[in-house]
Amino acid sequence: MPLLEVKDCHAGYGTGSILNGIDLTVAKGELIGIVGPNGHGKTTLLRAISGLLPRTQGSIALNGRSILGLAPEKIARMGLAHVPQGDLVYKNMTILENLLVGGYANRSDARSQAQLDKVFALFPKLEQRAEQIASSLSGGERRMLGIGRGLMMGDCRLLVLDEPSLGLAPVVIDQIYAAIDELRATGMTIVVVEENIARVANHADRLHLMDGGHFVWSGVPAEMHENRKIIDTYLGA
Ligand SMILES: Nc1ncnc2c1ncn2[C@@H]1O[C@H](COP(=O)(O)OP(=O)(O)OP(=O)(O)O)[C@@H](O)[C@H]1O
Numbered sequence: 001m002p003l004l005e006v007k008d009c010h011a012g013y014g015t016g017s018i019l020n021g022i023d024l025t026v027a028k029g030e031l032i033g034i035v036g037p038n039g040h041g042k043t044t045l046l047r048a049i050s051g052l053l054p055r056t057q058g059s060i061a062l063n064g065r066s067i068l069g070l071a072p073e074k075i076a077r078m079g080l081a082h083v084p085q086g087d088l089v090y091k092n093m094t095i096l097e098n099l100l101v102g103g104y105a106n107r108s109d110a111r112s113q114a115q116l117d118k119v120f121a122l123f124p125k126l127e128q129r130a131e132q133i134a135s136s137l138s139g140g141e142r143r144m145l146g147i148g149r150g151l152m153m154g155d156c157r158l159l160v161l162d163e164p165s166l167g168l169a170p171v172v173i174d175q176i177y178a179a180i181d182e183l184r185a186t187g188m189t190i191v192v193v194e195e196n197i198a199r200v201a202n203h204a205d206r207l208h209l210m211d212g213g214h215f216v217w218s219g220v221p222a223e224m225h226e227n228r229k230i231i232d233t234y235l236g237a
């Protein structure tokens with residue numbers, strides 16, 4: 001059974017439709033990249049999966065259970081951690097406080113501590129700066145904090161990352177993707193949205209190219225590089 005199964009998904013804001021029939025299947029342990037130009041629905045798809053868009057239609061199942069129409073916090077408790085674009089960290093709180101907010105759903109201090117240990121093992125910089133105020137972090141450190149906060153929920157079965165490379169220097173992007181690879185090596189299932197196709201192509205098992213609320217191409221990264229039309233149309237080569 002797939003961990004995530006989205007069928008014929010339609011969603012949007014107000015009366016406008018942004019997603020026009022998306023099918024997406026993610027097996028346990030896979031790393032899936034959703035790529036494509038800005039403004040074509042990648043973020044909207046992640047929001048629909050997380051329960052943030054009330055008028056979503058079609059079907060969405062997590063581990064075989066329908067999550068369509070459930071409240072976002074309920075979906076989060078079922079194991080979906082959504083790290084939104086733009087590092088929505090609490091700037092006036094310390095790193096530790098930000099992480100503990102992410103662990104609100106943990107039912108015991110021991111569970112929160114266990115998650116904290118995992119996050120600090122993944123991002124040692126966050127442990128070194130645990131008492132530092134979040135507004136003083138570099139862009140890369142803020143990104144780590146955003147991902148760390150998502151992971152604090154515990155029992156994360158599906159990690160959904162919206163543009164983890166956005167606005168970062170290449171060397172910092174490498175660090176973020178090294179952490180993503182590390183998480184994946186633990187068996188975590190991950191969906192990454194990126195405008196920067198080359199970034200995620202080196203890490204993903206499969207890619208979906210989104211345009212106009214549809215997937216216009218799906219396949220393994222090597223096939224994408226062999227497909228001249230895709231390269232000319234979407235990669236600007
Ligand atoms: N809160 C909102 N209300 C109304 N329209 C929105 C809202 N958020 C996004 N949109 C519109 O939905 C469309 C798809 O946006 P979406 O953010 O999903 O695209 P994207 O492919 O993820 O690009 P980006 O990386 O720029 O976010 C765009 O036309 C955008 O203007």
